[in-house]
Amino acid sequence: MPSTLKPKRPRRQRTGGKALNRLIENDLIRKVSYDEYRDKVQRVYGGPKGAVLSLCSLMSLHIPLGERIFRSRKFDLRGAKAILDVGSGAGQIAGHLLKYGDPDATVTCTDLSRQMLRRARNRLKSGRPRFVACDLSQLPFEDAAFDCITCGYVLEHLPRAEPGLAEMSRVLRPGGRMFLLTTEDNFSGAWTSRLWYCRTYNRAELRRLCEQLGLHWKQELWFTRLHRVIRAGGICVEIEKR
Ligand SMILES: C[S@@+](CC[C@H](N)C(=O)[O-])C[C@H]1O[C@@H](n2cnc3c(N)ncnc32)[C@H](O)[C@@H]1O
Known part of the structure; x- marks a missing residue:
């Protein structure tokens, strides 16, 4: 059979790799109640780690590479008049929303941590967003209530994706779009999990769950070709609410 006609084998991680990832991954989220876990997350982001979050995002290239996705309109913000940024952190994504969204769009920044919202306000230096x-x-x-939602590296702070996805779906209008970025169950995701006490998601399972909830995966997005090859940077996807 010519090689072009050969059915593509699904990408599979070797069992050893999976076991290593599980070993590295932090499992606090599975061990304690959600209330306890949430307190821990608030303390982590409210403390010194949260203070250097925007620096980490610059060094990991999350900010500049993320900006390319909005600047190039791979995720097109035009026409969205009410935008919600979930888990704004230091305002890494909110900064792109203010820059590349319509000037008359409202931008709502949310976060579990009031301290992170203060940091986002200080970093963004804009009177436009509400916090x-x-x-x-x-x-x-x-x-x-919203035409568009962005949610970067937050869903992994829930023990299960469903309540978070369902809630974002509820506040998104039909036909509205979501930019979802979350940690994947691979080597780089395992280290992210260890650093930030979060879980990771399996891409195929997350996709299935989204589709069940009426959240259609319109396109998978990649920061760079290298990210695509080495599967770093996490799961990044444009979702459309049916
Ligand atoms: C890694 S930062 C992400 C910041 C930014 N969105 C980005 O893409 O870089 C995760 C943020 O999510 C917030 N967070 C964690 N759990 C949350 C929850 N259950 N609801 C809302 N925000 C949460 C944290 O306080 C933190 O500011």
Whole structure:
């Protein structure tokens, strides 16, 4: 059979690799109650690690490479008039929203940690965003209040993705789009998990769950070709609510 006609084998990680990842991965999120875990997350981001979060994002190239996705309109913000950024952290993604979104779009930044929201406010130096402290799994907004949601490296701080995805879906209008970025169950994801006490997601399982919830994976996004090859940077996807 010509090689072009050969069915593509799905990418499979060797069992040894998976075991190593499991060994590296932090399992706090599975061990304690969600309330205990959430307190821990608030302390981590409220403390010195949170203070250097934007520096980490610069050094890991998350900020500049993330900016390329919005600047190139691979994820197109044009036309979105009400944008919600979930788990804004130091405002890494919110900065791109202010720069590449419509100038008359409202931008709402949320985070579990009030300290992170203060840091985002100081870093963004803009009067445009409103800042709301809340948990991703209980968003204090009306149904279908937003045209667009961005959620970068936050979903992995929930023990299960479903409550977070369902809540974001509730506040997103039908036809609205979501930029979702989360940690993957591979070597780089395992180290992220260890550093930030988060879990990781399996790409195929997360995709299935999103589709079950009516969140269609419109396109997978990659920061660079290298990211695609070595599967670093996590799962990055544009989702459309049906
Ligand atoms: C790694 S930072 C992500 C910052 C930014 N979105 C980015 O893409 O770089 C994760 C942020 O999510 C927040 N967070 C963690 N769990 C959360 C939850 N359940 N609800 C809302 N925010 C949460 C943390 O406080 C932290 O600021």
